[in-house]
Amino acid sequence: LAIMLIVLITIALNRSIPGTFAGWIIAALWITFAAQVFLSIRRVYRQGWFFTVFKFFLGGFAYLIVLTLALATTFFITIALP
Numbered sequence: 001l002a003i004m005l006i007v008l009i010t011i012a013l014n015r016s017i018p019g020t021f022a023g024w025i026i027a028a029l030w031i032t033f034a035a036q037v038f039l040s041i042r043r044v045y046r047q048g049w050f051f052t053v054f055k056f057f058l059g060g061f062a063y064l065i066v067l068t069l070a071l072a073t074t075f076f077i078t079i080a081l082p
Helices: 004-016 021-043 051-082
Strands: none
Touching: 004 051, 021 051
16 A cells, blocks of 8 residues: 555656655655565564564565566566467
């Protein structure tokens, strides 16, 4: 839900506020999103900063791999179908 909201806000800002100010707001939204996920992991698992950082980056990497495979599969299926 948060990612969809950030994307919609990004579209709205790019249409209404041209220039670098919109870019700064969008960057702040993404940084806030990443910080919220990081702090949520820390709070839920109640572990130290090292393990939290490790889980954050490991989870991000796993998400990147799954997303890449899903996009590649979609691409090749789209190419294969007439």
